[in-house]
Amino acid sequence: MTANQTFTNAKFDAGWSIRFESDEAAPAGGRVVSHRARSLIVDEGDASNAVYEIVEGGVMVFKLLPDGRRQIIEVLGVGDVFGLAPTSVSDVSAEALTPVRLVAFDRRAVEGDPALRDRLFNRLRSQICALHDHALLLGRKSAQERIATFIMRLVPGRGGVACTGPGRTGQTGRDDRTQVGLAMTRQEIADYLGLTIETVSRAFSALRREGIIAYEKQDEVRIANVCRLCHLTGSH
């Protein structure tokens, strides 16, 4: 019942794997749709009249240039919304990062339902902060800082929009899980951070060499030194 309010953070803090045990899985006017990992949900230029809210899983929103360059604009988790272009033509593409369950609302349903629109609106406000933060990353941070920021964003309660800086563990009481799952390939990380795959790889290797992070599987990272990593983000 309180579920909708608990995911306060704009980032993918909430994780991708949290199961949404809701009794209103398909709220009024919405229909639930599922997608396999890496399947395309909407394509830039599509005349889609749906607004999506993520119930389970993760979604990547991206844009392409004619020559193939890709920028992943945002990585969304449970509770996030997308498909809110001002016209009925989508300005971005969206792809499932993990197996994903979505609620698709018809555009008209959104217009007619103030409560729903309110929820989307509030959600959107968080996401806009994330977009702001990401613009700062893309415009002004070095490759190292981008990778550090990226990893820190995955730490629950840290690295997000309202990260309180390098304080000690357990600001909310819960233990500082320093093991994070990336869930993205190096190419996806590169396209998200505005880098190349090689630069991403090198930055990860450098962090490992310096003992700040550790990993065997390349998408399961243990953060050995949260404080140092946090400093490397450039934000603190």
Added chain:
Amino acid sequence: MTANQTFTNAKFDAGWSIRFESDEAAPAGGRVVSHRARSLIVDEGDASNAVYEIVEGGVMVFKLLPDGRRQIIEVLGVGDVFGLAPTSVSDVSAEALTPVRLVAFDRRAVEGDPALRDRLFNRLRSQICALHDHALLLGRKSAQERIATFIMRLVPGRGGVACTGPGRTGQTGRDDRTQVGLAMTRQEIADYLGLTIETVSRAFSALRREGIIAYEKQDEVRIANVCRLCHLTGSH
């Protein structure tokens, strides 16, 4: 009366100097505030409970890193809104680009007024598209492409989110004003495009050398070849 609906574009297409001849200059619950050019409107971290809508002039929304690096996140024009962070603490700073007139709504006024919230919401949808587009620019475009994109965005009816590509003049019937006012310093342009002032200057000089643009005053640019400039944006 139709004024609110005519500014369809997310970018600063609408210009900064359009006077808003509205009889509802201070809509219910809002108060009009004015700022001189380059004065700070809100500071990142401020506990501001206001949501702003621009009535006249331009505003730059930006973030700073502790070491002084600045990223201008968005450049807003008439009709645009800002100050919609999910908490009462602003995630960004805002500075007047020109002398500016704003309507400041109390956060509670927004909550209680569905019509107002609708207007803000719709406005925001356009601005989100602009943020998406700018993320693509910051993450994936070269310096030349960024400058070309920047200039094209200033051309009414072109370069915006829904630019139809290098078609001929007068898609909306009005004449293709190829004279645009930058209104921003080189430093501001640099901070907006994620470049340095020198790189911005060089890119402008290069475009001039190649005869694509011309200017005497450095903030009054005449676009000699719209098509070529449009191609240089990387988007077409």
Added chain:
DNA sequence: CGCCATATTGAAACTAGTCAACCGGAGTGG
């Protein structure tokens, strides 16, 4: 007229990109 801030230009340094080789695990087929 001269000062100050802003812009331009040049040269050197550096970061990230490009190109290419190599590694290693997962899946395939002989």
Added chain:
DNA sequence: CCACTCCGGTTGACTAGTTTCAATATGGCG
């Protein structure tokens, strides 16, 4: 079962584009 291939990741050498540092121009304004 093992060799082979494929794909994603890592690493190295070199290159290109942008930044940095520094000098020079320009323009507004007292």
